Amino acid sequence: xxxxxxxxxxxxxxxxxxxxxxxxxxxxxxxxxxxxxxxxxxxxxxxxxxxxxxxxxxxxxxxxxxxxxxxxxxxxxxxxxxxxxxxxxxxxx
Amino acid sequence: xxxxxxxxxxxxxxxxxxxxxxxxxxxxxxxxxxxxxxxxxxxxxxxxxxxxxxxxxxxxxxxxxxxxxxxxxxxxxxxxxxxxxxxxxxxxxxxxxxxxxxxxxxxxxxxxxxxxxxxxxxxxxxxxxxxxxxxxxxxxxxxxxxxxxxxxxxxxxxxxxxxxxxxxxxxxxxxxxxxxxxxxxxxxxxxxxxxxxxxxxxxxxxxxxxxxxxxx
Numbered sequence: 001x002x003x004x005x006x007x008x009x010x011x012x013x014x015x016x017x018x019x020x021x022x023x024x025x026x027x028x029x030x031x032x033x034x035x036x037x038x039x040x041x042x043x044x045x046x047x048x049x050x051x052x053x054x055x056x057x058x059x060x061x062x063x064x065x066x067x068x069x070x071x072x073x074x075x076x077x078x079x080x081x082x083x084x085x086x087x088x089x090x091x092x093x
Numbered sequence: 094x095x096x097x098x099x100x101x102x103x104x105x106x107x108x109x110x111x112x113x114x115x116x117x118x119x120x121x122x123x124x125x126x127x128x129x130x131x132x133x134x135x136x137x138x139x140x141x142x143x144x145x146x147x148x149x150x151x152x153x154x155x156x157x158x159x160x161x162x163x164x165x166x167x168x169x170x171x172x173x174x175x176x177x178x179x180x181x182x183x184x185x186x187x188x189x190x191x192x193x194x195x196x197x198x199x200x201x202x203x204x205x206x207x208x209x210x211x212x213x214x215x216x217x218x219x220x221x222x223x224x225x226x227x228x229x230x231x232x233x234x235x236x237x238x239x240x241x242x243x244x245x246x247x248x249x250x251x252x253x254x255x256x257x258x259x260x261x262x263x264x265x266x267x268x269x270x271x272x273x274x275x276x277x278x279x280x281x282x283x284x285x286x287x288x289x290x291x292x293x294x295x296x297x298x299x300x301x302x303x304x305x306x307x308x309x
Contacts, residue, residue: 006117017109021117045107045187052109052187059109059187075254076102078119081175 005031006074007087010041012063022070023087024079030090031072038071094124096225096294098266099196103254105189112181118194120144120173125295127200128171131164131231131288132180133262135188138162145176153206157286159233159260165290167203171196191256195229195266197292204291207277215280217246222291224272229290231264235283242287243278245270269294 005028009020025031044062051057063069070093076082087093099121106113120128130149132139139162142149149166157163178194207220214234222228230244237257241249244267255263261281279287 019106019114042107042189045109049187053185071106073106074102074104074115074117076100076117076119078100081119082117 001077002026003075003077004079005072006076006084007034007093008071008074010069010071011067012060015060017059021082021084022093023085025072025087025090034070034072034090037069038073041066041069041071094199094295096200096227096269096292097198098227099198101253102194103256104192105254105256105258107188108182108186108190111185112179113190115178115192115194116175118178119175120171121196121198122173123198125199125201126170126173127197127202128168129195129197129229129290129292130166130178131193131229131264132166133191133231133233133256133258134162134164134182134186135160135190135259137182137184137186139164139180140183141181142166143179144168145172147172152203152290153208153288155208155210155288157210157233158212159286161233161258161260163231163233163288165229165288169202189256189258191254191258191262193254193264199295201293201295204293206291207289208287210286212284212286214284215278216285216287217276217278218287218289219274219276220289220291221274222270222272223293225269225294227269227292228267228277229264229292230267230277230279231262231288232279232285233260233262234279234281234285235260236281237261237263238282240281241279245275246278
């Protein structure tokens, strides 16, 4: 069964964290490449988890220097109806 | 008609908020549709799940020794096509949360459930199931090295997700099984716990002109 890996754009819009699906890839290698920046984001959250939970830090602080993060953390077996395109050049998201 | 597994979507994300939306699952069209969702949520609890705005029903909730709220939700006759799954938690969550969505057709809903929260390796639990039921199986473990799930024991299935949630969680869906008491097993190189949900097929009742009733 084919697996489609969804590419999601993460950004702050009106002070809220917002997730927008922008396309999909078929290769796990592409997933790993796309998730390099997402892993940086994840590591920042992990490092600051206590401060985030206590409201000492805001998640929006990460996006001051990196306004957009792309991540590949959803996969599905059926892509029809999602209105998403296959991304062939992941360096041009 | 036989119980059929439809589309599957898995998601592991950092919500970094008190709720999140998954907009990438397509519920299959067909008779007797059902949607099941398994969620492993560290640090806080899931307070509600909706599909296309319709509240899903809690099937089982386990407060695990891995500080993870582990739940299964169901919805009969879900709206078909692509819709939003919205998961609401009791508080903002800055940990990885795992969500696994499976569609079924010719499904009559949930049957028996099982849970073994005593961490061991391997870990097993037994559930009595009806003929032709499928089983939704999930494991949480301290790591996912050589992770597997046997549905039933001895029949390891291809993992449909394997997510980092501070600990790790993975799972699969069995094909249709024969009736009876079954033992299900999960394992890795660390200790694990296991959760099982029986998915039942619709039983067709046909009444003949002679008044005889046959069940299929």
